[in-house]
Amino acid sequence: MKQQYNEAEIAARFICVDCSVDTCESNEYYMVQDAVWKEAGMTPDGGMLCLGCLEDRLKRQLKPHDFPDYPINHGVFPRFDRMMNRLGYRRAA
Ligand SMILES: [Zn+2]
Numbered sequence: 001m002k003q004q005y006n007e008a009e010i011a012a013r014f015i016c017v018d019c020s021v022d023t024c025e026s027n028e029y030y031m032v033q034d035a036v037w038k039e040a041g042m043t044p045d046g047g048m049l050c051l052g053c054l055e056d057r058l059k060r061q062l063k064p065h066d067f068p069d070y071p072i073n074h075g076v077f078p079r080f081d082r083m084m085n086r087l088g089y090r091r092a093a
Pocket of ligand 1: 016017018019020049052053054
Protein backbone atom coordinates (compact mmCIF):
# COMPACT_ATOMS: atom_id res chain seq x y z
CA MET A 1 0.00 0.00 0.00
CA LYS A 2 1.26 3.40 -0.95
CA GLN A 3 1.83 5.75 1.95
CA GLN A 4 -0.08 9.00 1.68
CA TYR A 5 1.47 12.25 2.77
CA ASN A 6 -0.57 15.25 3.59
CA GLU A 7 0.82 18.31 1.76
CA ALA A 8 0.16 20.59 4.73
CA GLU A 9 2.09 18.20 6.96
CA ILE A 10 5.06 18.22 4.62
CA ALA A 11 4.99 22.03 4.42
CA ALA A 12 4.83 22.22 8.22
CA ARG A 13 8.13 20.38 8.46
CA PHE A 14 9.86 23.44 7.04
CA ILE A 15 8.37 25.88 9.52
CA CYS A 16 10.74 27.20 12.18
CA VAL A 17 9.41 25.87 15.50
CA ASP A 18 10.37 29.08 17.30
CA CYS A 19 9.34 31.94 14.97
CA SER A 20 7.21 30.12 12.35
CA VAL A 21 9.19 31.43 9.38
CA ASP A 22 9.17 29.08 6.37
CA THR A 23 12.80 27.92 6.22
CA CYS A 24 12.27 26.54 2.74
CA GLU A 25 11.05 29.89 1.43
CA SER A 26 13.88 31.80 3.09
CA ASN A 27 16.40 29.24 1.73
CA GLU A 28 17.66 28.54 5.21
CA TYR A 29 17.36 24.83 4.72
CA TYR A 30 20.49 23.27 6.12
CA MET A 31 21.89 20.63 8.43
CA VAL A 32 24.18 21.21 11.37
CA GLN A 33 26.28 18.73 13.32
CA ASP A 34 24.23 16.48 15.60
CA ALA A 35 25.99 17.91 18.65
CA VAL A 36 25.04 21.47 17.66
CA TRP A 37 21.39 20.48 17.13
CA LYS A 38 21.39 18.75 20.52
CA GLU A 39 23.06 21.75 22.16
CA ALA A 40 20.10 23.81 20.91
CA GLY A 41 17.74 21.42 22.69
CA MET A 42 16.46 19.91 19.45
CA THR A 43 15.77 16.23 18.71
CA PRO A 44 16.50 14.74 15.24
CA ASP A 45 12.83 14.77 14.28
CA GLY A 46 11.90 17.80 16.36
CA GLY A 47 11.31 20.07 13.40
CA MET A 48 13.23 22.93 11.81
CA LEU A 49 14.79 26.09 13.13
CA CYS A 50 15.78 29.08 11.03
CA LEU A 51 19.39 30.22 11.47
CA GLY A 52 18.41 33.16 13.67
CA CYS A 53 16.47 31.04 16.14
CA LEU A 54 19.16 28.35 16.21
CA GLU A 55 21.76 31.02 17.00
CA ASP A 56 19.45 32.48 19.67
CA ARG A 57 19.23 29.09 21.33
CA LEU A 58 22.99 28.54 21.13
CA LYS A 59 23.70 32.13 22.21
CA ARG A 60 26.45 32.31 19.60
CA GLN A 61 26.93 32.75 15.87
CA LEU A 62 27.23 29.61 13.75
CA LYS A 63 30.62 28.82 12.20
CA PRO A 64 31.49 26.82 9.06
CA HIS A 65 32.55 23.82 11.19
CA ASP A 66 29.05 23.62 12.66
CA PHE A 67 27.82 22.42 9.26
CA PRO A 68 28.67 18.85 8.19
CA ASP A 69 30.05 18.37 4.67
CA TYR A 70 26.76 17.29 3.10
CA PRO A 71 25.57 18.39 -0.34
CA ILE A 72 22.58 20.04 1.31
CA ASN A 73 24.99 22.59 2.79
CA HIS A 74 26.88 23.24 -0.42
CA GLY A 75 25.00 24.69 -3.31
CA VAL A 76 22.08 22.32 -3.71
CA PHE A 77 19.71 25.08 -2.75
CA PRO A 78 20.06 28.77 -3.54
CA ARG A 79 21.68 30.41 -0.57
CA PHE A 80 20.46 33.19 1.58
CA ASP A 81 23.18 35.75 2.41
CA ARG A 82 23.16 34.91 6.11
CA MET A 83 23.58 31.24 5.25
CA MET A 84 26.47 31.99 2.88
CA ASN A 85 28.15 34.02 5.58
CA ARG A 86 27.83 31.28 8.21
CA LEU A 87 29.14 28.68 5.77
CA GLY A 88 32.29 30.76 5.41
CA TYR A 89 31.70 31.98 1.85
CA ARG A 90 32.65 35.58 1.28
CA ARG A 91 30.91 37.80 -1.16
CA ALA A 92 32.87 40.42 -3.06
CA ALA A 93 31.81 43.70 -1.49
ZN1 LIG B 1 13.04 31.12 13.54
